[in-house]
Amino acid sequence: MFTLTTSAAQQIQQAAASSGAQEMALRIAAKIDPDGSKQYGMGFDDPTEEDMKLDLKGVAVVIAGESQVLLADTVLDYVELNPGEFNFIFINARDFQDEVEPAPSGGCGSGACATGGCASKGRTH
Numbered sequence: 001m002f003t004l005t006t007s008a009a010q011q012i013q014q015a016a017a018s019s020g021a022q023e024m025a026l027r028i029a030a031k032i033d034p035d036g037s038k039q040y041g042m043g044f045d046d047p048t049e050e051d052m053k054l055d056l057k058g059v060a061v062v063i064a065g066e067s068q069v070l071l072a073d074t075v076l077d078y079v080e081l082n083p084g085e086f087n088f089i090f091i092n093a094r095d096f097q098d099e100v101e102p103a104p105s106g107g108c109g110s111g112a113c114a115t116g117g118c119a120s121k122g123r124t125h
Contacts, residue, residue: 001072001073002028002054002056002061002063002071002072002074002075002076003056003074003075003076004056004057004059004061004075004076004077005075005076005077005078006057007077007078007079008076008077008078008088009056009057009058009059010078011078011086011088012026012059013058013059016044019044021044024044024045024046024060025044025045025046025047025051025053025060025061025062026042026043026044026045026059026060026061026062027042027043027044027045027051027061027062027063027064028040028041028042028061028062028063028067028071028076029041029042029063029064029067030067030070030071030074030090031066031067031070032070038070038092040090042076042088045062047060047062048062048064050064050065051063051064051065052064052065052068070092071092072094073092073093073094074090074091074092074093075090075091075092076088076089076090076091077089077091
């Protein structure tokens with residue numbers, strides 16, 4: 001199941017308030033590129049009937065059917081990557097099964113959810 005950390009939930013709620021998107025859900029998406037790397041994206045959106053709808057730490061989250069399998073066992077966190085540089089990261093336990101140190105890949109797509117954007121950790125090959 002997809003989850004959020006408390007830090008990510010707080011940052012998403014702040015971003016929704018500052019952008020006037022409090023009534024919208026956070027859409028999370030994932031896809032596999034031709035080279036096998038996993039790309040993540042997120043942004044505020046209106047839910048559809050086909051979406052999986054979750055309420056995680058006070059954040060309405062929606063995931064389209066094609067992304068649900070890719071996002072299973074994924075955690076969205078908001079962390080300090082470098083001193084003073086905060087960003088969203090996607091951590092998928094399945095990506096770490098065969099790797100000692102995965103390389104970052106992906107990104108936020110819309111960038112609508114935070115001024116710092118987002119990053120992801122996943123397989124790049």
